[in-house]
Amino acid sequence: MGTTVADVMVAALAASGVRRVYGLPGDSLNGFTDALRRNGSVAWAHVRHEEAAAFAAAGEAGVTGRLAVAVGSCGPGNLHLINGLFDAQRSRVPVLAIAAQIPRAEIGGGYFQETHPQDLFRECSVYCEMASTPEQVPRLLRIAMRTALEREGVAVLVVPGELFLADGSLPGTPRPVIGTHSHVRPGDAALARAADVLNAAERPAILGGAGCRDAHDEAVALADALKAPMVHSLRGKDCLEYDNPYNVGLTGLIGYSSGYRAMEHCDALLMLGTDFPYRQFYPGADVPVVQVDVRGENIGRRTQVDVPLVGTVKDTAAALLPLLRPRSDRSFADRMAGHYRDVRAHLGHLAEGGSSDEPMHPQHVAAAVDRIAGPDAVFTADVGTPTVWAARYLTMNGRRRLIGSFNHGSMANALPHAIGIQASHPGRQVVAFCGDGGLTMLLGELITLRQLDLPVKAVVFNNSALAFVELEMKAAGIVNYGTGLADADLAGIARAAGLFGARVDRADQLGEALAEAFAHDGPAVVDARTARHELSMPPKITLEQLKGFTLFATRTILSGRADEIVELARTNLRELRG
Secondary structure, eight states, X not given: OOOBHHHHHHHHHHHTTOOEEEEOOOGGGHHHHHHHHHHOSSEEEEOSSHHHHXXXXXXXXXXXXXXXXXXXXXXXXXXXXXXXXXXXXXHTOOEXXXXXXXXXXXXXXXXXXXXXXXXXXXXXXXXXXXXXXTTHHHHHHHHHHHHHHHHTSEEEEEEEHHHHTSBOOOSSOOOOOOOOOOOXXXXXXXXXXXXXXXXXXXXXXXXXXXXXXXXXXXXXXXXHHHTOOEEEOGGGHHHHSTTOTTEEEEOSTTSOHHHHHHHHHOSEEEEESOOOOOXXXXXXXXXXXXXXXXXXXXXTSSSOOXXXXXXXXXXXXXXXXXXXXXXXXXXXXXXHHHHHHXXXXXXXXXXXXXOTTSXXXXXXXXXXXXXXXXXXXXXXXXXXXXXXXXXXXXXXXXXXXXXXXXXXXXXXXXXXXXXXXXXXXXXXOEEEEEEHHHHHHTTTHHHHHHHTTOOOEEEEEEOSBOHHHHHHHHHTTOOOOSOBOOXXXXXHHHHHTTSEEEEEOSHHHHHXXXXXXXXXXXXXXXXXXXXXXXXXXXXXXXXXXXXXXXXXXXXXXXXXXXXXHHHHHHHHHHHHHO
């Protein structure tokens, strides 16, 4: 066989630093997978579901910052990619999806497995095009790779299956497509306006996000110059929480009251690289806002902004710092920091193990994992209560990372994210905070861990329920319905799949089980049976939520399920004691 189009594609991926492709084989992909086999430098990472392939690519790209690749065969195969691709797009990580298509001559005729990927994927991508001739494929591939890297998003290249096998003889060797890094800062006039707003404030505060990834020191320097408490978003936790005397924690639905109060009482807000979505947690309309974002179109999406600054946080902070007047009054920052210390002490109390006759509290599980995990561990977290416990109990230090579906909010992300991270970091500890609902949604990926020999440690917060949905129902005054999950021995399932599995029913069993799992030279599942009715309270309880909880309790009792109210009170009584 001569050189095929697929050979050219694989060579271009290899030259650009791609080391693996996530996906499932299929007839329309045969030319591509065979080119992978012949090339040998790009591995085939075989998962059990294409959704997991896209999540895995998103996890890899989220930690490395480099291009990651997922593929899907025609029709249902690549259609399964879409949820993970939405996650990658909304997390702004560079992912290339290669979507195989039915034969060109059959498009438009209702052929077997026919879909139109270039239409389906357009909403979750920065680039989405279909190649129609063999000659187009190498050029469109380069464009797709470059666009994904420069715009930090998903690029989709649709390729009819027969094109992979077409003659690809081209002169020269493929040039690598590598991401670039530019210095971007606002103009002097905009910086001067921002300095005027911040210098005039008596109680400025900072809200930082993932845009501070490479600008920790610059962000802290701004906080020190302004003597401003720093609130961070969930995606900003691992890059702003550590070595930061001005940190006052998260705000938002799963945040801390200290973060909420800092935003509530400030008289100016500086936003650094964040698109924090919850508008109800921003200051009032009379508080001036300065927002820094390298994507100008994001500025002002969540709250009114008085001074927009288009630039990277690192470069903008360096240009803004000399314009700020030195301050000595730390009273606002110190007051908020003191409140944060009180919040952390209370959270520490909630993480205590409790007696052997109590249900195991999820806070205790999260805190125990935090203590045993390595200093450079990467954590992933399923959407729902595992994200709450990860946000509140994992300690960041500048080397640890926290990855999740924090913008897209998809279930079942933790395990496949961990697959991509572990595959690209074979010597690094990767820990997945899984919900029992999330894990069982893509349960087959446990077998992927064994097949790819990935030593991921999956800690399952198993409460036999979709617990966060139940909390939302309680807050709305709705009797919990349809949220229970049949009890499953997830540790037993893990062992049957060839993994280490340990079941933990009581707090006094947890330490030994975690130690064995983390010492195991291979993938491991710790099935931690936690209290179903644990409440993860938001930093501010609204009157509507209080009414909702009251209605929930009344309706639950009237429906003959008073035992649930008793268990709810028993599980959360220590909240009142604290």
